[in-house]
Amino acid sequence: MNxxxxxxxxxxxxxxxxxxxxxxxxxxxxxxxxxxxxxPATVLAGLQSDVAYDTGLWHSLATEIGTAGLLVPEKLGxxxxxxxxxxxxxxxxxxxxxxxxxxxxxxxxxxxxxxxxHDRADVAASxxxxxxxxxxxxxxxxxxxxxxxxSGPASVRADAGGALTGRVTSVADAAAAELLxxxxxxxxxxxxYAVDPSAGGVRTDTVTPLxxxxxxxxxxxxxxPGRLLATGDRAGATVDRAxxxxxxxxxxxxxxxxxxxxxxxxxxxxxxxxxxxxxxxFQALKHRMAALWLDVASARAAARxxxxxxxxxxxxxxxxxxxxxxxxxxxxxxxxxECVQLHGGIGMTWEHPAHLYLxxxxxxxxxxxxxxxxxxxxxxxxGIAAP
Amino acid sequence: MTDADDLRRRTAELLAAHxxxxxxxxxxxxxxxxxxxxxxxxxxGLGGLDAPRSLQAVVDAELxxxxxxxNDPGRIGIGLGMAAPTILRFGxxxxxxxFLRPLWTGEEVWCQLFSEPGAGSDLAxxxxxxxxxxxxxxxxxxxxxxxxxxxWTSSAHLARWAIxxxxxxxxxxxxxxxSYFVCDMTDPGVEVRPLRxxxxxxxxxEVFLTGVRIPDAHRLGAVGEGWKVAQTTLMNERVAIGxxxxxxxxxxIGVAAADWRARPELRTHDLHxxxxxxxxxxxxxxxxxxxxxxxxxxxQPGPEGSGMKLAFARLxxxxxxxxxxxxxxxxxxxxxxxxxxxxxVDFTGREAGYRYLRAKGNSIxxxxxxxxxxxxxxxxxxxxxxxxxxxDVAWKDxxx
Ligand SMILES: Cc1cc2nc3c(=O)[nH]c(=O)nc-3n(C[C@H](O)[C@H](O)[C@H](O)COP(=O)(O)OP(=O)(O)OC[C@H]3O[C@@H](n4cnc5c(N)ncnc54)[C@H](O)[C@@H]3O)c2cc1C
Numbered sequence: 175m176n177x178x179x180x181x182x183x184x185x186x187x188x189x190x191x192x193x194x195x196x197x198x199x200x201x202x203x204x205x206x207x208x209x210x211x212x213x214p215a216t217v218l219a220g221l222q223s224d225v226a227y228d229t230g231l232w233h234s235l236a237t238e239i240g241t242a243g244l245l246v247p248e249k250l251g252x253x254x255x256x257x258x259x260x261x262x263x264x265x266x267x268x269x270x271x272x273x274x275x276x277x278x279x280x281x282x283x284x285x286x287x288x289x290x291x292h293d294r295a296d297v298a299a300s301x302x303x304x305x306x307x308x309x310x311x312x313x314x315x316x317x318x319x320x321x322x323x324x325s326g327p328a329s330v331r332a333d334a335g336g337a338l339t340g341r342v343t344s345v346a347d348a349a350a351a352e353l354l355x356x357x358x359x360x361x362x363x364x365x366x367y368a369v370d371p372s373a374g375g376v377r378t379d380t381v382t383p384l385x386x387x388x389x390x391x392x393x394x395x396x397x398x399p400g401r402l403l404a405t406g407d408r409a410g411a412t413v414d415r416a417x418x419x420x421x422x423x424x425x426x427x428x429x430x431x432x433x434x435x436x437x438x439x440x441x442x443x444x445x446x447x448x449x450x451x452x453x454x455x456f457q458a459l460k461h462r463m464a465a466l467w468l469d470v471a472s473a474r475a476a477a478r479x480x481x482x483x484x485x486x487x488x489x490x491x492x493x494x495x496x497x498x499x500x501x502x503x504x505x506x507x508x509x510x511x512e513c514v515q516l517h518g519g520i521g522m523t524w525e526h527p528a529h530l531y532l533x534x535x536x537x538x539x540x541x542x543x544x545x546x547x548x549x550x551x552x553x554x555x556x557g558i559a560a561p
Numbered sequence: 562m563t564d565a566d567d568l569r570r571r572t573a574e575l576l577a578a579h580x581x582x583x584x585x586x587x588x589x590x591x592x593x594x595x596x597x598x599x600x601x602x603x604x605x606g607l608g609g610l611d612a613p614r615s616l617q618a619v620v621d622a623e624l625x626x627x628x629x630x631x632n633d634p635g636r637i638g639i640g641l642g643m644a645a646p647t648i649l650r651f652g653x654x655x656x657x658x659x660f661l662r663p664l665w666t667g668e669e670v671w672c673q674l675f676s677e678p679g680a681g682s683d684l685a686x687x688x689x690x691x692x693x694x695x696x697x698x699x700x701x702x703x704x705x706x707x708x709x710x711x712x713w714t715s716s717a718h719l720a721r722w723a724i725x726x727x728x729x730x731x732x733x734x735x736x737x738x739x740s741y742f743v744c745d746m747t748d749p750g751v752e753v754r755p756l757r758x759x760x761x762x763x764x765x766x767e768v769f770l771t772g773v774r775i776p777d778a779h780r781l782g783a784v785g786e787g788w789k790v791a792q793t794t795l796m797n798e799r800v801a802i803g804x805x806x807x808x809x810x811x812x813x814i815g816v817a818a819a820d821w822r823a824r825p826e827l828r829t830h831d832l833h834x835x836x837x838x839x840x841x842x843x844x845x846x847x848x849x850x851x852x853x854x855x856x857x858x859x860x861q862p863g864p865e866g867s868g869m870k871l872a873f874a875r876l877x878x879x880x881x882x883x884x885x886x887x888x889x890x891x892x893x894x895x896x897x898x899x900x901x902x903x904x905x906v907d908f909t910g911r912e913a914g915y916r917y918l919r920a921k922g923n924s925i926x927x928x929x930x931x932x933x934x935x936x937x938x939x940x941x942x943x944x945x946x947x948x949x950x951x952x953d954v955a956w957k958d959x960x961x
Contacts, residue, residue: 191852440942455945460938467937468868475848497848500841549837556810558821558836561828 189482189494191475197262203239204263207231208270214527217271221386226349232274235263236307242280243305245419250292251302256485257419261426261477268430268506271530273387275310275347277420277427283311285419286355286366289412290403297403300353300368312351313416314369314393316344320543321417321495322551324410330358330395332367336402338375338395346541348378348391356393356400357413366409367400375399385537387530418495421542422480425498428506429477431535432470435506435513435528439463442517459516466509473502493555499548506535563601563612565619571596571610572623586630590666593629599665603649607661615855618806632667636905639716640664640671642801644724647794651741651782660722660743672720673798674711674744674768675791679961682932684726685735685788686951686959689770691727691742705729705742705780707750707773713926717753717766718902720746724794725775726787731957733785738956741787743779750774760918761898764906798927800862803870804850813880813916814843816909820887832887839880846872864940867933874923874930877908881917888913 193201211231220228236242244260246252253259260281267276287301303309315324330340338358345351354369354376369376375398383390404412440463443454453459480498483491510532514521521528539545553560579592593599594608598620603609624631634641641664648660663669680687689709707727717723723744730738744751750773755763782790810818821828821836850869853862885892895914908919924930938944951959 189848189851190855191848192855440944444944451948452945455947457935457947460942460944461931461934463942463944464934464937465871467942468871471865471868472845472849472872475852476845478852479848497841497844500838501845549834549841552841553833553837556818556840558818558833558840559825560833561825561830 189479189486189488191478191482193262193478194258197259200239200241200259201262201266204235204241204266205269207234207239208266208272212270212272214271214530217273217387217530218525218527220273226380226389227273227275227347231272232310233307235272235274235276236280240307241276242284242307245281245284245288246301246305250298250305252305257423258478258481258485261423261481264423264427265430265433265477268427268432268534269434271387271431271434271527271534273389275312275350277424278312278347278350279304279310281423282313282416282420283353283355286313286412286416287311287403289408289415290366296368296401304353309352310347310350311353311355312345312347313413314342314345314348314354314356315413315417316342317346317390317537317542318344318540318544319417320547320551321414321421321492323417323543323547324357324413328357328359328364330356332358332360332365332400332402334361336367336400337397338367338369338400339397340395342393342395344381344390345393346388346390348393349380349389351378354393355403356395357409358400360402360405363406364409365405366403366413368403369395369398369400373399383537385533387534388537417542418491419484421499421548422484422491422495424538424542425473425477425480425495425502428502428535428538429470429473431531431538432466432473432502432506432509435509435531435535436463436466436470438528439466439509439513439516446518453516462512462516466512469505470509473505476501493552496548496552496555499543500545500552503539503545507532507539510535563610563616565616568598568601568610568612568616568619569623572598572620576624576627576629581627581629587666587668589630590632591662593624594662594665598624599632600645603661607649607657608665614857632665633905635907636719637664637667637670638801638906639673639724640667640669643673643794643798644671644722646797647724647741647781647790648743650793651790653778655778656743656781664722669721670716670719672714672716672723672746673794674714674717674723674725674770675794676713677710678712682929684791685739686956687726687728687739689725689727690731691729691740691775694774703777705775705777707742707744707770707775709770711768711770713756713765714753714768715765715906715926717746717768718755718763719904722746723768724781726791728956729784729787732955734953735951735956735959736788737785739787739791740784741781741790742775743781744770744773744775745779748773748775755900755902757900758918759921760915761895762901762903764903795928796862796864796866799870799933800853800866802923802927803868803873804853804862804866806850806854807847809844809847811847812843813877813884813909813920814840816916817880817884817887820884820913824887827887827889832883835883836887839876839883842872843876843880846876864936867928867936868941870923870927871930871933871937874920877920877923881913881920884913885917 241263243252244255248254290297304311356367375396377394379392476498480494483494513528575596597610599608601612602614691705691707693703695703725742725744729740750771752769753766757763896912
């Protein structure tokens with residue numbers, strides 16, 4: 175602890191890395207809902223059906239517990255909480271690999287709308303609908319898009335009358351969307367449009383995703399009527415802020431995935447007996463699990479730091495998010511892979527939930543910027559320039 | 562209630578009464594201790610104010626800005642990081658009064674007489690004996706006479722005092738027959754011989770103890786309870802090595818990043834990728850330590866602290882290895898192989914080759930990484946222990 179050490183002056187901001195009592199209470203509510211309604215057997219069974227997501231579960235989570243509006247100020251119909259609370263919800267969603275459009279609607283779409291002029295009646299109405307969980311909103315970007323990754327010309331064009339034409343691939347929860355927020359190249363440059371997917375001119379082609387708990391779809395716009403939400407720098411900035419927030423909070427989902435995998439692996443190896451003793455007493459396995467514990471403990475610090483930086487609108491948020499994504503994404507994958515391995519044959523079965531976590535972890539690794547993309551961003555942010 | 566404002570006010574008072582520009586270093590440090598601003602989470606009267614540990618940063622920042630002298634923690638790390646928390650927890654009042662102030666000001670350097678030739682990772686197997694002089698009953702007040710050999714003792718050549726564990730009862734299983742003492746390093750029975758290290762210098766020593774006399778008043782904790790007392794020392798040691806509070810780019814990664822910025826001609830894509838990865842891991846390790854500190858604003862560190870040392874050791878080794886590689890031709894040279902006895906420990910000091918070699922000790926000192934992984938697996942994750950053959954056997958009957 176080096177008590178009494180004189181500290182250098184140039185400290186990074188002082189984040190609060192713990193959980194508050196309110197956050198613990200929120201976690202308890204979400205966890206008990208998910209334990210009752212989204213246990214692994216239920217999630218597995220749901221994968222067989224054609225439903226885009228678990229609508230009943232979403233209603234309870236979004237509306238009854240009120241998590242959909244955490245990021246929305248109270249005067250706009252939300253709960254007036256911050257990214258710290260939303261991160262706790264995502265940890266629990268990760269732990270349960272719950273098939274709900276929380277990240278897409280309550281984080282990405284909500285943040286994108288918050289950056290528009292919300293004293294406009296139509297914007298305020300959309301926000302309120304999202305905040306109350308009445309509408310599922312989706313930001314129409316390919317799931318792998320990193321913050322800052324939409325700087326090129328958009329793949330969708332809008333004409334002067336607001337009709338949209340073009341295609342966006344691999345959009346998370348596309349089929350669940352009741353409101354699409356579409357970045358497009360408008361007559362005066364970059365713009366953000368709202369589109370009702372049930373109106374004419376929008377086609378959603380679902381694809382078979384690696385991660386069945388987060389459905390993907392390709393969106394095709396063929397003269398679809400769009401309502402202009404923002405233009406120019408403002409449109410770019412609000413989409414970027416949404417992607418930054420999404421990437422930062424995704425780290426908490428990854429933490430939740432990793433936590434479940436480690437806990438299950440410890441539980442299983444402490445019970446499973448071979449050679450006359452629990453396999454978890456073999457040092458070769460203990461050391462691997464101890465190393466995973468350290469990874470998970472570290473991922474928690476990184477994820478909390480990102481959530482806190484977003485919540486406090488710290489100027490350090492881009493660094494905190496890039497660090498959290500570069501770190502937490504591979505940790506979730508590694509713990510999920512070890513979970514399969516240390517379960518032996520049972521870990522390879524469809525029946526055991528380990529594969530749900532592996533698939534979520536692997537697809538989360540690509541989502542909102544791969545670790546390599548985030549490290550590249552960091553190189554610019556902290557002055558470690560490429561050769 | 563002591564809050565940040567209160568600490569700022571007290572710090573300002575200290576600076577006004579003892580302006581650093583015209584006050585002697587030791588005089589200032591003593592005054593700082595007496596003002597309760599040495600380690601604010603310590604009790605009043607013992608250098609602290611019973612304040613949350615996290616508020617130390619407030620005091621440190623104010624004092625640094627005012628140009629106040631520091632207590633050179635690199636020189637007195639064992640006293641600060643290990644002896645002090647153990648004395649605070651297990652010491653009698655007179656012991657706390659006697660030892661803590663000169664320990665903190667650096668007037669008295671401490672070392673740690675734990676490891677022995679036959680007892681490293683299996684520290685509880687130690688053979689150094691402590692026998693009551695008159696064979697008297699516990700509590701009769703007779704001195705202890707200590708005989709044995711210790712090894713790898715850092716700073717023994719500088720130390721005034723040592724924390725020492727020794728066997729007081731060979732007839733019970735190894736963990737139960739150990740007692741914990743404060744040993745006077747100026748006793749004529751103490752002989753310190755330097756041990757040269759792979760860096761060329763001798764930071765650690767072997768220490769021979771022959772008829773060393775220790776008054777019973779210098780025992781910490783009850784007779785036979787020394788293992789429990791030592792646990793407090795070891796848990797604190799791991800946090801002291803691995804969990805030091807630092808700014809972003811503090812420690813080894815700061816050195817590597819500075820090299821990268823200063824030497825564009827040496828950059829390659831491969832080294833860039835690896836540096837960024839290490840940078841992220843170092844930043845996350847820093848945050849993990851910060852989170853741990855926020856969790857334990859008061860109490861003692863638990864087994865989770867061992868995780869910090871694991872991460873620290875791996876990173877220090879990887880980053881210093883990266884640095885030697887990055888420096889190319891300069892990485893092939895070494896600053897100085899002269900055998901000397903350094904005045905303290907500095908992991909990031911000197912040049913790249915030294916840093917690389919010194920970092921090798923980080924996964925050995927204070928508990929090897931293998932042993933720390935065992936601790937995390939069993940004490941944090943609750944995994945079943947390996948079968949053991951030595952648990953219920955009296956120490957004297959163990960195979961050696
Ligand atoms: C730079 C430095 C400074 C030091 N300073 C001090 C000091 O001031 N005071 C002091 O008392 N000591 C000090 N030490 C000693 C240090 O605590 C011991 O070296 C350490 O505990 C390991 O003991 P050992 O050297 O006997 O190795 P051993 O215990 O013999 O270990 C040999 C190898 O076996 C492995 N091993 C042992 N047991 C197990 C197990 N159960 N499972 C898996 N692997 C195992 C170890 O990890 C290691 O790789 C210092 C050491 C160094 C390197």
